[in-house]
Amino acid sequence: MDDRKHRYDINKLGKRLRRDVGRAIGDYGLIDDGDRVMVCLSGGKDSYTLLDVLLSLKRAAPIAGTAKNTVHDFLFTETLVEAITSDPGFNKGFYSSPSDVREGMLRHAKMWAVMGWSTEFFQQNRHKLLGFSSSDFFSLSVSA
Numbered sequence: 216m217d218d219r220k221h222r223y224d225i226n227k228l229g230k231r232l233r234r235d236v237g238r239a240i241g242d243y244g245l246i247d248d249g250d251r252v253m254v255c256l257s258g259g260k261d262s263y264t265l266l267d268v269l270l271s272l273k274r275a276a277p278i279a280g281t282a283k284n285t286v287h288d289f290l291f292t293e294t295l296v297e298a299i300t301s302d303p304g305f306n307k308g309f310y311s312s313p314s315d316v317r318e319g320m321l322r323h324a325k326m327w328a329v330m331g332w333s334t335e336f337f338q339q340n341r342h343k344l345l346g347f348s349s350s351d352f353f354s355l356s357v358s359a
Contacts, residue, residue, distance in 0.1 A: 229271075236268045286337040286350050 240246050254269060256262045302322055304315030336342070342353035 229268075232264070232268050233271055236265075237272055240272075285334045288334065290337070290350065 246252060252269060254262065254266045256266065302319050304310050304312075304319050310316045310319060337350050340350075342350055345353070347353035
């Protein structure tokens with residue numbers, strides 16, 4: 216019985232969120248026909264909830280959605296994936312030697328180098344002011 220009540224409460228909350236967000240969109244004219252909606256995800260429950268509510272509203276009321284990442288965001292995401300998936304020295308959570316730690320740190324340096332620069336830095340090609348011909352060459356050189 217507890218499980219049924221819990222599911223009922225979750226469904227009730229979902230309906231209320233969809234109703235309130237839908238009402239706010241309509242009342243304040245937040246989204247018009249042909250608008251594109253971008254939701255930036257922080258990884259927290261609030262942003263995921265907003266995305267879920269908007270996607271469920273999209274099914275009920277067709278709202279077209281596309282996403283575009285900046286070069287900075289793409290490089291950052293790419294390096295996070297690379298850092299997580301490519302470190303052979305990280306054996307089930309443990310490095311077996313100091314040289315494995317060093318190699319892992321060098322591999323992750325690109326990620327940390329990119330984190331220090333803003334989206335605007337890459338959008339405005341400021342890496343060229345520093346003498347780098349491309350953002351790829353810049354990120355590789357800074358992390359070396």
